[in-house]
Amino acid sequence: MNSSAPTRATATSAGTAGTPAGTAPDPHAAAAVEVRGVTRRFSSRSGEVVALSDVDLTVRAGEFVSLIGPSGCGKSTLLRLIADLDEPTAGELSVFGRPPRVARQNHDFGIAFQQAGLLPWRSVRTNVELPLQLHGTGRGARRARATELLEMVGLADFAEHLPHQLSGGMQQRVAIARALAERPSLLLMDEPFGALDEMTREHVQTELLRLRAETGAAVVFVTHSIPEAVYLSDRVVVMSARPGQVREVVPVGLGEARDRSDDVREDDAFFDRVRAVREALHGADGTTPRGVDRR
Amino acid sequence: MRRQVLLGAAGVGALALLWEGYKLVAPDDGVVVGELTVLPRTNDIAMPHLWDMAARAFEPVNSATDALPLWVAVLVAAAFTLGVAAVGWVVGVVVGLGTATLMQRFRTAESALLPWVVLSQTVPLIALAPLVRRWGSQLEVGTFDWQDWMSVAVIASYLAFFPVSIGALRGLSSPDAVHLDLMRSYGVGWWRTYRSLRLPAAVPHLIPALRLAAANAVIGTVVAEVSIGLRGGIGRMIVEFGASASADPAKQWSPIFGAVLVGLVAAGVCALIARGLARYRVSEVS
Ligand SMILES: Nc1ncnc2c1ncn2[C@@H]1O[C@H](COP(=O)(O)OP(=O)(O)OP(=O)(O)O)[C@@H](O)[C@H]1O
Ligand SMILES: [Mg+2]
Numbered sequence: 211m212n213s214s215a216p217t218r219a220t221a222t223s224a225g226t227a228g229t230p231a232g233t234a235p236d237p238h239a240a241a242a243v244e245v246r247g248v249t250r251r252f253s254s255r256s257g258e259v260v261a262l263s264d265v266d267l268t269v270r271a272g273e274f275v276s277l278i279g280p281s282g283c284g285k286s287t288l289l290r291l292i293a294d295l296d297e298p299t300a301g302e303l304s305v306f307g308r309p310p311r312v313a314r315q316n317h318d319f320g321i322a323f324q325q326a327g328l329l330p331w332r333s334v335r336t337n338v339e340l341p342l343q344l345h346g347t348g349r350g351a352r353r354a355r356a357t358e359l360l361e362m363v364g365l366a367d368f369a370e371h372l373p374h375q376l377s378g379g380m381q382q383r384v385a386i387a388r389a390l391a392e393r394p395s396l397l398l399m400d401e402p403f404g405a406l407d408e409m410t411r412e413h414v415q416t417e418l419l420r421l422r423a424e425t426g427a428a429v430v431f432v433t434h435s436i437p438e439a440v441y442l443s444d445r446v447v448v449m450s451a452r453p454g455q456v457r458e459v460v461p462v463g464l465g466e467a468r469d470r471s472d473d474v475r476e477d478d479a480f481f482d483r484v485r486a487v488r489e490a491l492h493g494a495d496g497t498t499p500r501g502v503d504r505r
Numbered sequence: 506m507r508r509q510v511l512l513g514a515a516g517v518g519a520l521a522l523l524w525e526g527y528k529l530v531a532p533d534d535g536v537v538v539g540e541l542t543v544l545p546r547t548n549d550i551a552m553p554h555l556w557d558m559a560a561r562a563f564e565p566v567n568s569a570t571d572a573l574p575l576w577v578a579v580l581v582a583a584a585f586t587l588g589v590a591a592v593g594w595v596v597g598v599v600v601g602l603g604t605a606t607l608m609q610r611f612r613t614a615e616s617a618l619l620p621w622v623v624l625s626q627t628v629p630l631i632a633l634a635p636l637v638r639r640w641g642s643q644l645e646v647g648t649f650d651w652q653d654w655m656s657v658a659v660i661a662s663y664l665a666f667f668p669v670s671i672g673a674l675r676g677l678s679s680p681d682a683v684h685l686d687l688m689r690s691y692g693v694g695w696w697r698t699y700r701s702l703r704l705p706a707a708v709p710h711l712i713p714a715l716r717l718a719a720a721n722a723v724i725g726t727v728v729a730e731v732s733i734g735l736r737g738g739i740g741r742m743i744v745e746f747g748a749s750a751s752a753d754p755a756k757q758w759s760p761i762f763g764a765v766l767v768g769l770v771a772a773g774v775c776a777l778i779a780r781g782l783a784r785y786r787v788s789e790v791s
Contacts (some may be wrong), residue, residue, distance in 0.1 A: 295686050315692040327683035331705050331785045344693050344701065373788050 214230040222383075237308075240307030242396045242428035243269040243292055248301030250287050257477035259288040263453035264301070271395065274422065274429045278487065284454025285432045289400050292430060293321055295488040306391040306397065317345060320427075324404045326381035328373040335360065335369040338387045345392070362421060365407040365446030379410035388420065390425060397422070397429045404434065409471045411421075415441060416472055436491070440483045441475060521555055528552050553755040558762075561755035565635075575756065577764040579742070585769050586738040587789055588728055593661025594722040598715065601669025608670075609677040609703070610695065619674075624788065626667050630725065633730035657729040657738075663716050665718035672714025678709025708785035715778060719771040727764055739764045740775035 245267040252259045261284040263391040269275045276283045281426050290296040291303055294310035297349045313319060322342075323367055336343075338356040347355075360425060365376075373381055374423035389397055394416055396464045403411045415438060433439050440445045450457040462483050474480050534542035545551060573581075573681045604622065608615040637659050641651040661691035680702050688698045711754070730740030741758050746757040779786070 227670075269712050277517055290686075293686075295689055312691060315694065319690075321687070323683050323688045324685070325683050327681070327687055329684065329702070329705070330787050340692050344688075344697055349528070372784075372787055444765075 230370075236498050240304075241268050241275065242271045242306060243267065243430060244302075244304045244307075245288070245292070246302045248288075248291060248298045248303060249298070250284070250291065251299045257415070260453035262266065262291075263455050264296075265456055267447060269396075269428055269430055272426050272428050274431065274442055274444045276433055276443040277432045277449060278433055278436065278439045278446055278491065279449030279454075279457075280351050280451045280491075281434075282454075283449040283451035285449060286400050288430055289398050289430060293319065293346070293398050313396075317341070317392050318393065319391060319398055320394040320395060320400045322382075322385045322389045322400070322402045325403040326373070326378070326385040328381055328384055332372055333370050334365060334376070337384055337424075338391055340388060341391050353397050355388075355486060358465070359390060360384075362424070363387045363417065379414060382406060383414060386414075386421070390421060390427075393425060393427075395427050396454065397427050397431075399429065400432045402431075403438065410458060411438070412472070414477075418442065436484055437475070437480075438489050440480060440487060446483075446487050447486060460490055520538065522698055524552070525555060528554070532769075544634050548749055550754045553644030553758065557755040561753070562759050579739075579759045582739045582760065583763040583764040584769050585724075586730065586740065586764075589658050589730075589772060590661050590722045590767065592727040593658040593726060594665050594719055595662075596658065596723060597662035597665025597718055598669050601666040601714075601718070602673050604666070604670040605677055605698070608674050615674075622667065622670050624691045625663070630660065630664075630728055631732055633663070633728050634729050638733050641774030650685075653733055653735045654715060654731055657726055658727040658735075659721040661725040664721035666713045668717035668721065669711070672710045672717075676714075677703045680706045681709060690754065705785050708782050712775075712779045712782065712786065716772070716775045719775050720768065723764075723768050723771050727767075739767060 229300075229350060247264055248262055248265045249260070250262040252261055265284075265288065267275075267288075277288065279285055287296065291298055293315040294312060303310050306318055308316075310319075328334075329340065332340065334355045335353075338359055339352045342352045342355060348376040357366065357369070360369055363386060365383060365387070366378065367379060368376060373384070376384065382405070386402065389399075403414055405408065419442060430444060431439070433442075440462055444460060447456055448458045448460060449455065460483065464477070464479055464483065531544060531547045533546065533548045534545040549557070549567045562576040563574055566575050566578045604618060609617055615662065634656070638653065638656045641653075641656045641659070644651045677699075679749070684702055684706070685698070688702055693701075727743075728742040729735070730738040731744055735741060743761040743764065746753075746760055750757050
């Protein structure tokens with residue numbers, strides 16, 4: 211990491227200050243994700259798009275951070291940069307103190323997209339086994355891990371089904387199980403619940419919190435839903451579009467995210483944080499950006 | 506499945522009825538308008554009765570004392586043709602898949618090869634057959650001796666490789682961006698991505714290509730047998746028996762049915778392959 215990091219870090223540490231006591235980061239442990247002055251420009255025939263402009267962000271190990279912002283503000287782009295599926299035009303990223311490429315080759319993170327992206331010809335079980343199989347885990351260990359994960363997401367009875375025999379929500383849970391297969395210390399999720407109905411969505415959210423508590427992984431979570439971001443996160447990063455920038459970091463402080471239960475959704479503190487995120491999103495001009503779900 | 510068999514049988518029955526019905530109704534010399542015959546002749550030389558064809562099939566091939574029954578001789582020839590076509594099909598599929606893989610792997614290979622793949626199919630078979638035979642006969646590697654049937658198989662594979670290479674190229678390029686991103690996030694290389702993603706994803710495009718390739722291989726074999734003059738197969742038999750059609754009109758129909766049989770078996774094998782790969786043909790999930 212470069213030496214200019216500390217000065218920049220203060221600029222984005224609004225959230226750090228507000229995190230609940232007891233999760234104070236170990237200063238010696240590398241952050242799960244460090245983003246320093248990252249800019250990503252796409253040039254096409256119709257002109258140049260600045261998807262991200264000078265973005266700074268730190269996600270500590272074990273922390274749950276949501277990215278929220280209007281459509282096209284560069285949330286997916288940022289996630290893809292962290293996952294080394296794309297490269298920044300300028301700036302630096304590191305994952306657990308290493309360049310994203312190295313982290314990717316070390317299988318440091320699991321990833322889940324808006325589409326479940328299961329391989330249609332593989333059974334639910336072998337879909338979960340895919341990363342393990344590709345990285346040479348033995349048959350027995352693979353099977354045991356898949357069984358364990360499918361039990362965790364409540365789909366043990368569907369292990370031998372093919373993906374098209376499952377509902378969208380079930381497919382998404384399989385995708386999450388797959389992302390957890392290698393016990394990653396970082397989970398990258400791009401609107402994983404975007405296609406689910408509200409009931410399934412709340413259910414899977416609680417499930418995700420529980421899984422996260424069990425694995426202790428840090429999570430970077432992209433969403434369009436303010437309540438979802440507030441319910442799940444330790445901090446909510448609010449972004450603005452054109453150019454994509456971090457507008458504000460809202461600490462949630464609803465207690466340890468890992469101890470949160472469904473009752474939190476009824477709390478006054480919850481509604482207060484929802485309001486805070488909404489105000490951050492509306493910005494100074496008071497208009498709601500398009501593409502943000504205000505449920 | 507049962508329904509399909511019934512429908513197939515009904516189709517064959519309808520065809521037989523049409524044949525005999527037309528023969529019954531239309532005049533012997535066909536329907537002539539002015540100088541032009543607009544509907545075919547129906548006399549026994551042009552259109553023998555189906556039962557005459559069947560009866561002829563059970564008689565010996567010729568007057569020699571040790572002659573086989575005609576249907577046995579036809580079956581032997583059909584098996585020979587099927588074997589050559591199968592060799593051509595396998596070679597064509599392997600070469601087609603190889604070409605497609607190369608084109609998928611290296612974009613430059615695609616722009617360099619694809620035009621030639623398409624152009625290759627515009628060379629007429631009739632021009633090609635004697636050439637292949639001549640080149641083959643000049644081939645001498647140790648004790649290996651180029652046989653005429655190999656020339657025929659080469660031509661069959663030449664026709665079979667085209668649909669496979671085009672179909673496989675489309676199939677290998679068909680995986681979703683999500684799946685490709687996923688493989689990349691696993692940090693696996695080209696070969697593993699090819700095996701666990703591209704190849705299985707190509708199957709729905711590959712099955713029709715394999716079918717087309719099988720049909721092409723059979724047709725290529727029958728035609729090349731004739732133009733190269735290879736003995737022992739159905740193609741040569743059709744021509745031979747056709748030459749004696751005026752004396753023995755029912756005889757030439759047996760090898761024609763033999764050729765149909767070869768086509769049916771080839772289609773059946775493809776159906777079996779499709780069945781074995783059924784898992785890879787389920788519709789894409791969201
Ligand atoms: N591969 C690409 N080529 C060109 N432009 C791109 C590319 N990917 C993203 N962009 C542009 O970058 C900007 C940010 O895109 P991105 O997908 O990151 O937005 P997002 O915040 O994820 O939006 P959404 O909430 O709708 O998913 C958009 O204006 C988009 O058009
Ligand atoms: Mg997006």
